[in-house]
Amino acid sequence: MKFGVVIFPGSNCDQDMVYVLKNIMKQDVVELWHKSTDLQNVDAIAIPGGFSYGDYLRSGALAKFSPIMKSVIDFANRGGLVFGICNGFQILCESGLLPGTLLHNDNQKFICKNIYIKVENNETVFTSLISKNRVLKIPIAHGEGKYYADKETIKEMRLNNQILFRYCNSDGEVTTEANPNGSIENIAGICNKNKNVFGMMPHPERASDENLKNIDGKIIFESMINTILSKI
Amino acid sequence: MSKEITYKTAEQLGLNQEEFNQIIKILGRTPNFTELSIFSVMWSEHASYKNSIKWLKTLPREGEQLLVEAGEENAGLVDIGNNMACAFKIESHNHPSAVEPYQGAATGVGGINRDIFTMGARPIAQLNSLRFGNIKLDKTKWLLKGVVKGIADYGNAFGVPVVAGETFFDESYNTNPLVNAMSVGVLEKGKMISAISKGEGNPVYIVGSSTGKDGIHGATFASADLNENSADDLPSVQVGDPFQEKLLLEATLELAKTDAIVGMQDMGAAGIICSTSEMSEKGKSGMKIYLDKVPLRQKNMEPFEILLSESQERMLVVVKKGKEKIVEDIFDKWDLNCKIIGEVTNQDKLEFYMNNKLVAEVPASVLVLGGGAPVYEREYKEPAYYKEYKKFNINDVPVPDDLKQVAIDLIRNPNIASKKWIVEQYDTMVGTRNMETNFPSDAGIVNIKDTDKALSLTVDCNARYVKADPEKGTSIAVAEAARNIVCSGGKPLAITNCLNFGNPYNPEAFWQFVGAIKGMGAACKKFNTPVTGGNVSFYNQTQIKGKIEPVLPTPTIGMLGLTEKQNKMSMAFQHKGSMIFLIGESKNDISSSEYLVSIHKIKESPAPYFNIDEEYKVQDVTQKLIQNKLICSAHDVSDGGLFITLLESAIINDLGFDITSDAEVRLDAFLFGEAQGRIVVSVLPKNEDKFIDFMIKENVPFSTLGHVTKDQIRIDDESFGFIKDLKKEYFTTLEKLINK
Numbered sequence: 001m002k003f004g005v006v007i008f009p010g011s012n013c014d015q016d017m018v019y020v021l022k023n024i025m026k027q028d029v030v031e032l033w034h035k036s037t038d039l040q041n042v043d044a045i046a047i048p049g050g051f052s053y054g055d056y057l058r059s060g061a062l063a064k065f066s067p068i069m070k071s072v073i074d075f076a077n078r079g080g081l082v083f084g085i086c087n088g089f090q091i092l093c094e095s096g097l098l099p100g101t102l103l104h105n106d107n108q109k110f111i112c113k114n115i116y117i118k119v120e121n122n123e124t125v126f127t128s129l130i131s132k133n134r135v136l137k138i139p140i141a142h143g144e145g146k147y148y149a150d151k152e153t154i155k156e157m158r159l160n161n162q163i164l165f166r167y168c169n170s171d172g173e174v175t176t177e178a179n180p181n182g183s184i185e186n187i188a189g190i191c192n193k194n195k196n197v198f199g200m201m202p203h204p205e206r207a208s209d210e211n212l213k214n215i216d217g218k219i220i221f222e223s224m225i226n227t228i229l230s231k232i
Numbered sequence: 233m234s235k236e237i238t239y240k241t242a243e244q245l246g247l248n249q250e251e252f253n254q255i256i257k258i259l260g261r262t263p264n265f266t267e268l269s270i271f272s273v274m275w276s277e278h279a280s281y282k283n284s285i286k287w288l289k290t291l292p293r294e295g296e297q298l299l300v301e302a303g304e305e306n307a308g309l310v311d312i313g314n315n316m317a318c319a320f321k322i323e324s325h326n327h328p329s330a331v332e333p334y335q336g337a338a339t340g341v342g343g344i345n346r347d348i349f350t351m352g353a354r355p356i357a358q359l360n361s362l363r364f365g366n367i368k369l370d371k372t373k374w375l376l377k378g379v380v381k382g383i384a385d386y387g388n389a390f391g392v393p394v395v396a397g398e399t400f401f402d403e404s405y406n407t408n409p410l411v412n413a414m415s416v417g418v419l420e421k422g423k424m425i426s427a428i429s430k431g432e433g434n435p436v437y438i439v440g441s442s443t444g445k446d447g448i449h450g451a452t453f454a455s456a457d458l459n460e461n462s463a464d465d466l467p468s469v470q471v472g473d474p475f476q477e478k479l480l481l482e483a484t485l486e487l488a489k490t491d492a493i494v495g496m497q498d499m500g501a502a503g504i505i506c507s508t509s510e511m512s513e514k515g516k517s518g519m520k521i522y523l524d525k526v527p528l529r530q531k532n533m534e535p536f537e538i539l540l541s542e543s544q545e546r547m548l549v550v551v552k553k554g555k556e557k558i559v560e561d562i563f564d565k566w567d568l569n570c571k572i573i574g575e576v577t578n579q580d581k582l583e584f585y586m587n588n589k590l591v592a593e594v595p596a597s598v599l600v601l602g603g604g605a606p607v608y609e610r611e612y613k614e615p616a617y618y619k620e621y622k623k624f625n626i627n628d629v630p631v632p633d634d635l636k637q638v639a640i641d642l643i644r645n646p647n648i649a650s651k652k653w654i655v656e657q658y659d660t661m662v663g664t665r666n667m668e669t670n671f672p673s674d675a676g677i678v679n680i681k682d683t684d685k686a687l688s689l690t691v692d693c694n695a696r697y698v699k700a701d702p703e704k705g706t707s708i709a710v711a712e713a714a715r716n717i718v719c720s721g722g723k724p725l726a727i728t729n730c731l732n733f734g735n736p737y738n739p740e741a742f743w744q745f746v747g748a749i750k751g752m753g754a755a756c757k758k759f760n761t762p763v764t765g766g767n768v769s770f771y772n773q774t775q776i777k778g779k780i781e782p783v784l785p786t787p788t789i790g791m792l793g794l795t796e797k798q799n800k801m802s803m804a805f806q807h808k809g810s811m812i813f814l815i816g817e818s819k820n821d822i823s824s825s826e827y828l829v830s831i832h833k834i835k836e837s838p839a840p841y842f843n844i845d846e847e848y849k850v851q852d853v854t855q856k857l858i859q860n861k862l863i864c865s866a867h868d869v870s871d872g873g874l875f876i877t878l879l880e881s882a883i884i885n886d887l888g889f890d891i892t893s894d895a896e897v898r899l900d901a902f903l904f905g906e907a908q909g910r911i912v913v914s915v916l917p918k919n920e921d922k923f924i925d926f927m928i929k930e931n932v933p934f935s936t937l938g939h940v941t942k943d944q945i946r947i948d949d950e951s952f953g954f955i956k957d958l959k960k961e962y963f964t965t966l967e968k969l970i971n972k
Contacts, residue, residue, distance in 0.1 A: 009475070009478070009479055009566065009567065010389070010475050010478055010479075012389070012390070012391025012478065012662055013391075013662060015663075016662070016663065016664045019664065019681070020664070023681075023682070049662075050389075050391060051388075051389040051391075051474070051475060051478075053475070054389070054473070054474075054475030055389070055475075056475070109381075109656075109657050110384050110385070110388055110657050110658075110659070111656055111657070112388075112656055112657070112658060112659045112660055112661060113656050114669070114670070139661050139669070141388070141659045141661060141662065143388075203661070205664065206661050206662075206664055208664075209664055209679075211667060211679050211681075211797070212664065212666070212667060212669065212670060212679070213667070213669075213670035213671050214669075214670045
């Protein structure tokens with residue numbers, strides 16, 4: 001399976017994503033430069049974390065105007081698989097591929113630490129191997145990670161099973177204390193209506209290498225690869 | 233600037249009469265203002281080390297592990313095997329941070345990372361060592377919040393994880409905080425880019441950000457005392473742009489893979505003049521530079537402003553003639569400035585032109601350390617307090633009745649309590665190399681991907697010990713750094729240092745500096761950790777209403793170690809029922825401990841017990857215990873003493889401990905004393921006999937302390953509480969103090 005990892009100026013989790021997909025998941029990976037529009041026939045596209053174009057305006061606000069994003073949006077609209085982590089999630093929201101937006105964390109600070117999440121819908125490409133009662137320990141690292149959408153949107157997302165992950169405690173309880181950034185309804189990750197575009201704030205690529213003593217994030221990549229390979 | 237140049241002008245720029253005469257002698261004429269400005273920054277302490285170099289040269293700077301000599305390149309370079317090398321360095325940004333904590337700290341981070349990637353090494357880890365005043369002061373809170381946010385915003389965007397650090401509060405830093413930042417990078421051995429210029433006719437490029445008026449005379453600013461008017465010096469503080477730095481990093485590393493470069497140096501203190509002169513001096517060459525070709529972000533900049541500007545995120549690159557297109561294409565790809573501003577000549581002469589007019593002409597060599605820059609021997613004198621401190625007698629201090637309360641008070645002490653509030657603002661995991669996130673250790677452990685090795689990294693200095701006894705205190709700083717590396721499973725390799733002291737013209741402050749160098753040298757020899765370079769920051773003292781208050785002398789040690797991944801060791805107790813042992817000996821000593829200072833309010837005492845040979849043996853045997861898989865945790869005894877060490881080991885996995893004290897030693901000294909050369913280890917019951925046999929064979933003192941419990945803390949059969957309650961105090965104290 002061939003993954004494309006988009007690289008914006010200011011991306012800084014791009015090589016971490018490439019490393020996990022290539023060296024750990026043993027998949028083909030190509031880098032997609034922001035100035036290009038060529039997607040190189042990839043099967044899925046990852047938009048990694050970082051500070052695209054410096055993110056001095058609003059996270060992800062400039063990235064959506066880049067040449068590569070035009071192609072990514074076309075690709076997604078044709079049903080192609082696209083997932084964004086952290087800044088990638090912000091960019092997907094800014095681009096209109098995902099509903100809602102990411103606001104400054106409630107404490108107005110950058111937060112980097114391990115948190116716990118729980119899958120809500122495990123019938124998507126991105127979550128198919130994750131059992132419902134499993135709690136995943138995955139780190140977050142963001143200043144603007146408070147997910148927000150208006151009531152109507154949230155209601156619709158619920159109806160369409162678009163909420164994929166919620167922040168929880170280590171026992172799997174979705175509580176206010178377990179919500180690290182003030183996200184509405186503890187939302188940590190969502191997908192679009194068609195279930196082919198997915199974004200999450202926590203970093204599964206930071207929890208996929210045995211050397212780091214936490215491989216809880218690996219199952220998200222495994223789910224994707226497993227579903228797609230079974231379709232080919 | 234047609235103003236007449238006299239000694240008065242020189243004096244205003246921070247030069248003395250002797251230096252002014254020397255400049256006239258070198259040039260054979262009176263310098264113009266631009267030239268005088270050049271000398272003033274290049275001969276400032278910050279750039280020339282004129283007051284410290286004599287002593288720095290006495291440090292051990294050789295070892296088979298070193299790939300470049302100390303001070304030769306932008307940072308030290310150490311062989312780490314697998315055909316790889318590690319570049320690392322620590323630097324201060326104290327004075328800018330005192331005036332503008334956010335930008336001061338941010339640009340400190342930017343500067344030290346540039347030192348690493350200008351050599352062609354990709355930074356993979358950062359550390360920092362911070363000192364602030366009394367945490368109850370609003371000023372301290374403002375400085376702390378600003379500095380931490382500055383480090384976080386810059387480093388997080390730049391994308392290099394913070395893997396270790398320290399933060400310490402003492403009122404001597406009330407108005408002069410210390411911000412020391414360290415960066416660590418790796419590269420393929422033999423692929424280093426040198427900071428050299430040579431080859432007549434080769435083009436000289438400036439790349440990266442445009443040049444503005446920020447930071448002019450910053451090097452001179454850093455070499456003067458801070459006073460109440462220092463806020464007026466705001467333009468001396470640079471402004472950082474981590475996004476530009478990230479682009480510059482990627483472009484530079486791409487450039488490093490080509491064969492187009494002769495040499496490269498980042499622009500830090502003293503800007504263009506510093507990199508042109510240092511690179512030229514190194515290649516025994518000269519340069520013609522056309523200042524009007526430098527991309528500017530402001531109008532009406534004078535030649536001296538362009539030369540001295542400390543605008544961030546810039547590099548000077550000397551390119552092989554004919555390979556210009558390779559360089560220009562790379563910088564175009566990254567949308568960065570890349571302009572030819574001059575060429576290399578074959579004389580020892582720097583010529584600066586502005587609109588075809590020669591505005592300054594100076595020899596390169598005379599500007600540079602090791603060339604013609606002045607070298608001074610400063611006078612030093614033992615201060616009266618040194619002998620006074622030694623008069624301290626532990627018997628004059630009563631053992632408090634309620635040691636449980638003392639324990640709680642220490643946990644609530646900002647120097648002891650968890651620094652979580654600070655650390656969580658840093659991205660500690662980007663790069664997916666931080667092996668310590670889920671495996672807490674005494675040192676940062678950084679994975680070198682696809683090898684069986686990792687780097688161990690730490691920064692250490694207990695400045696109270698250094699004040700009490702500069703020589704012994706600094707030896708302790710080196711020993712503690714080595715101890716931390718060893719406890720994490722590593723082998724100490726080399727150090728970088730950041731020497732934060734008072735005014736070198738004050739003989740008593742300089743006495744502290746001299747003692748620190750002697751102590752550092754002795755310890756570095758013992759632990760075979762040569763000095764690869766570093767930074768001196770003098771003038772860390774504040775004049776308030778005429779009275780000079782020096783900071784605690786703070787020679788921060790940044791140490792690099794190498795770890796076989798299979799040997800990495802955690803500081804955390806792993807299992808209930810494990811036996812707990814102390815390697816080294818408990819001493820009847822509370823000197824310079826946090827306990828003595830904060831509970832008894834006694835600052836006047838000598839450095840704690842330290843014996844370098846015993847220390848070496850303790851560390852050596854701990855390395856062997858780890859290699860033989862006889863222990864399952866190791867944590868050194870340092871600030872707060874044995875009790876805090878045990879607590880920190882227990883807290884991570886929510887365990888407790890049950891120990892018995894040593895009848896030979898006062899209970900307060902046993903629990904809270906900071907005698908050096910001690911490591912707490914835990915051992916599985918099945919390995920207990922093997923452990924004891926091994927220790928007896930190795931002939932290193934050790935004692936049984938007790939065992940790991942489910943959740944209660946017991947000392948001599950008395951309960952000191954439950955881990956979950958103490959844990960809460962430990963993790964929430966700092967935030968509470970800051971938000972008070």
